[in-house]
Amino acid sequence: MENADTNGHSGDRPMTVPASLLLLEDDDILGRQTQRALARHGCQVHWATDLAAARRLLATLPALDAAVLDQNLGADNGLDLIAPLLARFPECRVIVLTGYGSIAAAVAATRRGARNYLTKPADANDILDALARDPGDLEALPDAPPSLQRLEWEHIQRVLDAHQGNISRAADALGIHRRTLQRRLKKRPSPKHFERD
Amino acid sequence: MENADTNGHSGDRPMTVPASLLLLEDDDILGRQTQRALARHGCQVHWATDLAAARRLLATLPALDAAVLDQNLGADNGLDLIAPLLARFPECRVIVLTGYGSIAAAVAATRRGARNYLTKPADANDILDALARDPGDLEALPDAPPSLQRLEWEHIQRVLDAHQGNISRAADALGIHRRTLQRRLKKRPSPKHFERD
DNA sequence: GGAGGGATGCGGCGTTTTGTCGCAGGCCGG
């Protein structure tokens, strides 16, 4: 089982599903999908689509175990919710989710109090895993660098997601030809993310 | 010309060079090179090549402003120095340097108290920048995803570094043919890292 | 000192991928 990390979560599911969770995600479809997926795991999800709404929602909640914040919210930045959130619920486990993540962004999020940092696409299992695992121990860190193909593919997925699936613009952002992106996308239908709903 | 962020540090150099710095780097050549490069910036560098030596060195130092820790030290892990280091010098600015970095590793390092997380190759300017900048503010975060070519190139450099420049093994780790890696490396002599000494 | 293993650089050649056209179709606002 060297690098069988095609899916993030290990076999043992820590089963520490938070009872109350705040989800900050501006995309309607993905937000609803994530909300339902988490709800299926027995978690009550309070969903906000923008920073202001999340702040208001925060004030109304009597308790909060976890929070999943999308970093990229148009003009807002999900990281700005971390401080008020932790001020009200210091024990709340916060993870940040982003379309495409960089190491610098991950450091920024962590320094602000985030527990973990995930890049899309992340399904409910990934999220629950990130909430349950303590990222401080580096035993679970990948020691082998990902293959070039894998790296490329994940990056393509992130950029594509960041551009709302627009192939033309994603190809332009990636610096490759639109035709090439088309061909590459067709070769690999969808490696993970098979979660039926 | 669009994404001209070939070099990380912005034009403004914050010039807060630490007076006393601990460098933990197991590679002799790179360690010496880094030590000299930092010393040229007016910084007294205490260099250790393994974790035990670093601990001993730590006990002898009267003061410490900053630390640069290589994460990958053969059997040891540079992250394990963070805790004792901060216990003795709570104000010390610690950054972690690694051959190939992942977001998970960056999160782990940050949660353990590191101020920033860099991937090789990082020259003295990168290191001083990372020490000076506060990674909490995300204003300086890259908003545009790197091009595929750039991503590939940097990853190749990291993997190559992680394998001590061994082209055959790096190619194997990358999942590409050795001949292909050779050809790619020849096309781009060395984008950064021109710092002559 | 010679055999062996491993890493490197490089030429060549067939195969695969990419870049770059072009064209048809779908969707939407003026």
Place this chain on the structure above:
DNA sequence: CCGGCCTGCGACAAAACGCCGCATCCCTCC
């Protein structure tokens, strides 16, 4: 209804890649 934008796809040349082989160099071990 037209123009703009995005998509899917065919075709073809150019580039890149996989894969062979070979010569060289360095190191270790016997």
